[in-house]
Amino acid sequence: MNTAAADLDEVAMLDRAWHDVSPAPARRLLIAAVQAFAERGYHATTTRDIATRVGMSPAGVYVHYRSKEELLHRICLIGHRHSLVALRAAAARSTDPEQQLRDVIGDFAAWHALFHTPARVISYELTALEPEHLTEITALRHEMDLLVRATLEHGVEQGVFDVPDIPGTGLALLSLTVDVARWYRTSGRRAPEDIGALYADLAVRMVKTR
Amino acid sequence: MNTAAADLDEVAMLDRAWHDVSPAPARRLLIAAVQAFAERGYHATTTRDIATRVGMSPAGVYVHYRSKEELLHRICLIGHRHSLVALRAAAARSTDPEQQLRDVIGDFAAWHALFHTPARVISYELTALEPEHLTEITALRHEMDLLVRATLEHGVEQGVFDVPDIPGTGLALLSLTVDVARWYRTSGRRAPEDIGALYADLAVRMVKTR
DNA sequence: CGGCATCCTAAGCAAGCGCTTAGTCAGTTC
DNA sequence: GAACTGACTAAGCGCTTGCTTAGGATGCCG
Numbered sequence: 457m458n459t460a461a462a463d464l465d466e467v468a469m470l471d472r473a474w475h476d477v478s479p480a481p482a483r484r485l486l487i488a489a490v491q492a493f494a495e496r497g498y499h500a501t502t503t504r505d506i507a508t509r510v511g512m513s514p515a516g517v518y519v520h521y522r523s524k525e526e527l528l529h530r531i532c533l534i535g536h537r538h539s540l541v542a543l544r545a546a547a548a549r550s551t552d553p554e555q556q557l558r559d560v561i562g563d564f565a566a567w568h569a570l571f572h573t574p575a576r577v578i579s580y581e582l583t584a585l586e587p588e589h590l591t592e593i594t595a596l597r598h599e600m601d602l603l604v605r606a607t608l609e610h611g612v613e614q615g616v617f618d619v620p621d622i623p624g625t626g627l628a629l630l631s632l633t634v635d636v637a638r639w640y641r642t643s644g645r646r647a648p649e650d651i652g653a654l655y656a657d658l659a660v661r662m663v664k665t666r
Numbered sequence: 667m668n669t670a671a672a673d674l675d676e677v678a679m680l681d682r683a684w685h686d687v688s689p690a691p692a693r694r695l696l697i698a699a700v701q702a703f704a705e706r707g708y709h710a711t712t713t714r715d716i717a718t719r720v721g722m723s724p725a726g727v728y729v730h731y732r733s734k735e736e737l738l739h740r741i742c743l744i745g746h747r748h749s750l751v752a753l754r755a756a757a758a759r760s761t762d763p764e765q766q767l768r769d770v771i772g773d774f775a776a777w778h779a780l781f782h783t784p785a786r787v788i789s790y791e792l793t794a795l796e797p798e799h800l801t802e803i804t805a806l807r808h809e810m811d812l813l814v815r816a817t818l819e820h821g822v823e824q825g826v827f828d829v830p831d832i833p834g835t836g837l838a839l840l841s842l843t844v845d846v847a848r849w850y851r852t853s854g855r856r857a858p859e860d861i862g863a864l865y866a867d868l869a870v871r872m873v874k875t876r
Numbered sequence: 877c878g879g880c881a882t883c884c885t886a887a888g889c890a891a892g893c894g895c896t897t898a899g900t901c902a903g904t905t906c
Numbered sequence: 907g908a909a910c911t912g913a914c915t916a917a918g919c920g921c922t923t924g925c926t927t928a929g930g931a932t933g934c935c936g
Contacts, residue, residue, distance in 0.1 A: 500709040
């Protein structure tokens with residue numbers, strides 16, 4: 457598949473994932489912005505660049521968004537809510553600690569591969585947010601932390617996990633999965649679910665009692 | 667310790683680590699640049715900002731560097747060479763696979779905590795490099811990949827490691843350690859060597875035959 | 877002292893930035 | 907068909923950007 461076709465696929469995928477963003481031109485702008493931010497970074501992206509991607513004039517952006525920072529803020533909010541939903545769904549799928557950890561880490565890693573474009577933006581462009589928006593997003597990230605920690609504690613209580621440092625190990629696990637978005641390329645050999653399977657396995661090895 | 671004192675400490679530490687950058691004003695500029703790039707990102711940093719940090723006029727930067735990109739390029743080169751030296755020294759310290767993996771991952775994770783400021787720049791600002799400079803740096807990063815992979819292969823050959831996917835596990839291990847630079851704060855509870863110890867332990871658990 | 881090299885600044889240029897303003901135009905409503 | 911609405915553009919404003927130019931200060935060497 458050539459890159460143009462892959463781009464179309466990604467736009468279609470994000471259009472489906474973000475179907476609740478309306479009206480359609482606002483959604484198209486949001487998708488254009490997330491792609492531009494992911495490729496060049498927030499500060500290297502111009503509002504003209506975003507507008508051009510959807511075939512609008514530079515002023516068209518401001519019909520739907522107050523500022524460039526609002527675009528980033530919306531992307532971060534939607535992205536974090538989206539991934540938190542995925543995390544919670546994964547955690548609820550099983551009560552067995554090992555399977556739960558597999559689901560949580562596997563799904564979260566696969567999510568970061570599949571949605572590597574928004575994932576890059578919401579992990580590596582946070583510093584461009586205004587302080588109060590950053591605080592809001594940090595709270596969402598903290599919830600992810602708590603969820604992973606709870607999974608580990610659950611396994612320790614049942615005696616199937618041996619985790620001397622739960623906060624540290626939780627941090628490492630989240631860090632590992634989040635960083636998938638940095639190095640993942642669609643053109644690479646591994647599919648998102650392959651990465652999920654590998655990471656789920658590594659996570660279980662890290663904590664399982666031997 | 668207040669942040670101003672911590673800043674002074676960091677400047678002193680980087681001044682020692684980069685003592686071979688001369689003359690002194692060029693080194694001071696490089697340190698100011700790496701701090702600014704780490705705090706706000708390459709594109710959000712202005713050359714005026716860098717100059718002001720060392721008490722120079724905006725034009726002072728161009729006495730020592732051709733462009734803002736040259737500053738980033740030098741930082742990336744020095745940073746990668748520095749960390750490669752640390753990695754190789756760690757790998758050479760022992761021939762026992764488990765101890766070697768402990769040394770490699772532990773030291774590399776601790777390096778990313780101690781030098782989180784340059785580490786952030788050389789991992790997350792690479793896209794701002796000109797293409798030929800990016801190619802050069804990518805080659806250095808590939809060497810780290812090979813080193814970690816060789817450590818894993820060494821352990822598998824001796825039967826002490828069980829690694830179904832060596833490239834994938836090597837990638838995950840490097841990813842895990844590199845990402846320390848993203849979340850590490852000097853004000854946090856863990857010292858660099860604590861993070862190194864935790865990560866060395868997690869790495870061994872990930873690959874050890876059971 | 878003069879000659880020279882090093883290091884730096886004052887001033888500013890051309891280009892590009894985020895965002896605004898005033899107005900156009902298609903579609904809907906009555 | 908007149909009145910209104912929402913989506914969009916042409917033009918451009920005020921400011922900042924990376925970088926240049928011309929020249930000044932300082933210290934070293936004979």
